[in-house]
Amino acid sequence: MTVIRQDDLIQSVADALQYISYYHPKDFIDAMAAAYESEENPAAKDAIAQILINSRMCAFGKRPICQDTGIVTVFVNVGMNVRFEADMSLDDMINEGVRRAYKLPDNVLRASVLADPDGKRTNTKDNTPAIIHHHLVPGDTVDIQVAAKGGGSEAKSKFAMLNPSDSVVDWVLEQLPKMGAGWCPPGMLGIGIGGTSEKAMLLAKEALMDPIDIQELQARGASNRAEELRLELFEKVNQSGIGAQGLGGLTTVLDIKVKDYPTHAANKPVAIIPNCAATRHAHIVLDGSGPAVLPAPALEDWPEITRETGDNVKRVNLDTITAEDVLTWQPGDTLLLNGKLLTGRDAAHKRMTEMLANGEQLPVDLKGRFIYYVGPVDPVRDEVVGPAGPTTATRMDKFTRTLLEQTGLLGMVGKAERGDAAIEAIRDNKAVYLMAVGGSAYLVAQAIKKARVVGFDDLGMEAIYEFDVEDMPVTVAVDSKGSSVHKTGPAKWKEIIAKRA
Template identity: 60%
Template sequence: MTRIAQEDLAESLAEAFQFVSHHHPPDFVRALRRAWEAETHPPARAAMGQLLVNSKLAAQGRRPVCQDTGVGQVFFRVGCEVQFYRRDGSAPISLQAVANEGVRSAYRDPHNPLRATMVADPLGRRTNTRDNTPAVIQVEIVEGDALEVLVMAKGGGGDVKARFATLNPSDNVADWVIEQLPGMGAGWCPPGTLGVGIGGTPEQAMLLAKLSLFEPIDIDLLQARGAATAEETLRLELHERANALGIGAQGLGGNHAVLDVKVRTAPCHAATIPVALIPNCAATRYTRFTLDGSGPARIAEPDHALWEGIADQFDMPEALRVDLDHITQAEVAQWKIGQTLLLSGKVLTARDAAHQRMVDLLSRGEPLPVDLWGRVVYYVGPVDPVVGEAVGPAGPTTATRMDRFVEPLMAQAGLLAMIGKAERGPEAVEAIRRNGGAYLCATGGAAYLMSRAIKSSRVLAFDDLGMEAIHEFKLADFPVTVAVDSRGQTIHRFAQVGH
């Protein structure tokens, strides 16, 4: 019988969640580097270059790779011979409560505070729990005398793109998966891995897909040796067909949206094929540890050679430098899709709640708390800063959520351009064309790199909204890609078909 102190488990979980916030798994870094080296499409290559620099800087600075520090998910494999106890002699608590202790400690760490994501009362007030609890846990009882734990921080951009269908036995699974990808858009921040779960019941298929994402990236090895099973054959087919769609990194085009495809299967009813699809984004964050009763786990640091040769900052000599403090509509009209810009000067921030408030004010004929005329708005909800930072990691949020606000803010308030991630829908693209503005893509999953280009931050309005308040950032060489220009052309070609 192995006796494990629940305090050791909570401490191990806290350390794991802190670690994965700023460290990519080594296999992901290596796969991303291979994709970057092979990519020939300039916008996609630039985005992957930013992701690599961000990975290095986040590991060095021990600050989050992405501002969406994710839902705390824990998978327990508990040996039958494991017994839990409390060091203080009190009665053991539930694994859910222990997981909550670990998550609470990790997300409130003053040295690296993480952004709380979880909201209670999902159909009501949606109040933020402020410490990222509750953790989402799965428990499996297995043979043995050890406790195996898989810890992951899964951001909203990936899980929100999950898909499920119950196919007929005669249906083609590969065709169904490929049909889903254009409609998923780029909000899941490719490049990343696709997890496919096949069989079982609906909930089993989703779990299979999720768990498959945390297997090592090895598609290059599989391509070299060839498939030996039906699952491996499907992996190779999906990898090739998915990248042939041309979605590319961040949806900017190119051949490397998908770094790997993982497939897990289970027996199912003879009349059905349940199929689930879940992507893992460029902010891939997970680790494993085992407890045997000898104390808390210690997460091993990767060899720094992993990032050897990667620059300490993103530099692109051919990028166009833009002064936001003196920008004009005529200058915006010269921008072309796919062009990389380095932005300096003052930018406003706003997300869903701030947009709703501003549009409500406009509809009532009331003045806005900030002047948007000729300004640029960045869709961002940053992590709290620590000593020496103007702002914590501050990557873009998905722009499509703000699509319905584009026309009123541009036509009535004079907004000139927006910064976000992923594609815009037809309504937003048309509003941008009609008003002669632009939409710029920042790289999702490169939040720490982005924050290093933010030199100061102050709240201008709606301070009760916390991270969703309207801030004014002062930027210095903040990298973006022109995604929608003033003529209504969009770099996200897949969006024209997928939405």
């Protein structure tokens, strides 16, 4: 009988979560490198380049790939010949591992888990509790898969109870445009089919733990219906033209994963869960010999890539920018931001709109300013700020018109597309929305030279900061006329791909 010691399991979970915070899986790096080589849309190619450069920087700096260090999901298979030498429950041991990982002083990870989700939404401060699934299986080891799932990609999950005769492929392709780019493509789609409603969702999540191997499947051919679906969907999703970060291009997904399970004769439950460009998962096995060890990747695992900027790059001084300057910017323009940039996301926007409604003065004047939708990781060592990539912009859509019209805010920086209501507000106020690349948080943080809290200090990572930035790269996503690159880009590349078919 194998004896698993309590601290070995705790430390193994903690080490695995630290590991995946700064190391991409090699299969992901290889797939992204191949996507970079084949991509023909300059904007999408640059986005992939930023993700790969960020990945390499994080591996060397041992800092998070993304500022959203995720909610932890754990799948545990406990061998029936295992005995635990522990005074804690299995769930408590795993949660202690999460706590230890997220509070490690050398690489503090952002705590994003909130208790009382429909009430006070109070941060638990240590990213616990994890979402834990366990099975008792034959054997004498404890097999653990850990993942850290970002909120932006998780928010794009879809579920439907289809009729038995309905097409899964048609349903997936129908959902794809509704998902937008907030899940940070290119990534993976996990698809669960069958069982019951909750089982389909669980299958989709579990599918994302598998390595990228679509090229191997293409070479050998499908041997069952799930593999047939993978091949068909991989081709058709990439024909959508959505592309990296939703900018339009040849690669929208790196792989499609499908798991199925027997279901009731009257049902066909289907779920989609996307994994983003910050794909983070690891597989560890405890056999009683001590904590599990994950090997560090080799330097040559990352391709040598440098960003290539075209003639449309403009250096912008945020301290002297005028409303007239913004009118000249075109969708797809690359800008390098310099000067003072405010931050604010969901909680700050909610509080600001409430203060405006009550006639109260905001803690900072937004007139003529730009606000960056971000909740940064706490700094360590000599950092000014920790990894600080953008959060999904559509969550701020309902606040956009109020802030533009009542404060004189000039521009916003975030991740992915804006909804129609926000685009109309931007057009009506001759403002602008700029897109930073999701999945390049550490790279973006290098452009931040100073950081200070200027409002709502009690909100922690959701407080309003003022960053001093130097050459922070962004793309004009919605211009002052209301033209959105997230609408024009995919439409253009879908047409290009269709003509080549």
